[in-house]
Amino acid sequence: MELFLRGVAVYLFLLALFRILGKRSLAETTTFDFVLLLIVGEATQQALLGNDFSVTNALVLITVLMGIDMVFVKLKGRYKKLDRLLEGTPLILVDHGKPLKGRMSQARVDTEDIMEAARLAHGLERMEQIKYAVLERDGQISIIPLPE
Amino acid sequence: MQKIHQVEKIEHTLELDEKLSHQQKGWNVQRVCGILILIVVVLTALGLFGNGLLSKRQLANGGTALRYDRFLRYEKETTITWQLSRRDEIEILIPMRYLDAFKIEKIIPESYESRIVNGNVSYTFTVAGAGETAIYFYLNPQKAGSVADTWRVNDQAFEITHFIYP
Numbered sequence: 001m002e003l004f005l006r007g008v009a010v011y012l013f014l015l016a017l018f019r020i021l022g023k024r025s026l027a028e029t030t031t032f033d034f035v036l037l038l039i040v041g042e043a044t045q046q047a048l049l050g051n052d053f054s055v056t057n058a059l060v061l062i063t064v065l066m067g068i069d070m071v072f073v074k075l076k077g078r079y080k081k082l083d084r085l086l087e088g089t090p091l092i093l094v095d096h097g098k099p100l101k102g103r104m105s106q107a108r109v110d111t112e113d114i115m116e117a118a119r120l121a122h123g124l125e126r127m128e129q130i131k132y133a134v135l136e137r138d139g140q141i142s143i144i145p146l147p148e
Numbered sequence: 149m150q151k152i153h154q155v156e157k158i159e160h161t162l163e164l165d166e167k168l169s170h171q172q173k174g175w176n177v178q179r180v181c182g183i184l185i186l187i188v189v190v191l192t193a194l195g196l197f198g199n200g201l202l203s204k205r206q207l208a209n210g211g212t213a214l215r216y217d218r219f220l221r222y223e224k225e226t227t228i229t230w231q232l233s234r235r236d237e238i239e240i241l242i243p244m245r246y247l248d249a250f251k252i253e254k255i256i257p258e259s260y261e262s263r264i265v266n267g268n269v270s271y272t273f274t275v276a277g278a279g280e281t282a283i284y285f286y287l288n289p290q291k292a293g294s295v296a297d298t299w300r301v302n303d304q305a306f307e308i309t310h311f312i313y314p
């Protein structure tokens with residue numbers, strides 16, 4: 001029972017925390033963010049396992065975490081509102097070459113991020129070549145170029 | 149100072165459900181939660197989760213001083229320190245109810261006599277020579293929640309309260 005409660009508590013806490021921090025913070029993962037994530041993982045491991053380092057404990061815990069995740073995936077599929085709440089919705093950041101500054105500032109995305117995505121995905125050189133730039137639910141920026 | 153931009157409303161041809169009102173609610177929640185996170189960080193530094201100004205408790209009564217932490221964490225060892233002026237014998241009574249929530253890891257000095265008296269565990273220390281005496285109880289919290297009880301030291305009562313985080 002305690003193991004289950006630990007698993008649920010840590011799962012829900014991390015889910016809420018990463019949702020609060022926003023999707024861009026994960027998408028823009030720098031080397032230091034990666035190190036920070038490793039530390040978070042290490043701290044989480046202590047809280048989840050406690051002093052019980054048995055294989056059974058680890059296997060049960062993994063099953064509990066996967067189980068909770070499975071339940072959430074099912075619920076998100078069934079309830080659109082929950083899906084929007086947990087995953088967010090896509091957001092248009094550039095409309096026909098015009099950066100939407102209000103949206104970009106709220107989503108903590110700057111022009112550089114958009115141009116980087118444009119260069120990487122389509123080899124675009126200028127903002128005017130972008131028809132739409134969309135901040136997707138997973139934090140990636142997708143680019144739709146204007147036709148030549 | 150950063151320029152504040154309005155969130156633009158646009159017409160687009162993309163087949164995607166932006167739900168701008170939902171986005172705006174999300175940003176507001178993020179802002180509030182961001183402030184809450186900062187408050188938690190500050191309170192943590194101050195000792196809300198143990199080891200700090202908010203957690204340290206000191207009580208003194210008739211030549212006996214007590215130091216302990218108000219906020220504890222599950223299975224994280226804590227120390228209860230007693231400092232007593234010169235006495236030949238020191239008897240500390242701990243209610244059994246209190247010990248339900250703790251495992252005694254160690255008591256220093258180790259040369260003591262223990263027995264059970266009216267629902268309390270009694271520890272008696274014999275003191276030889278002059279000077280102040282310090283007694284340390286190293287306890288390991290075994291239950292989460294609030295714990296409040298009264299320890300007695302040579303018949304003086306000391307109310308000890310803890311909150312043990314899970």
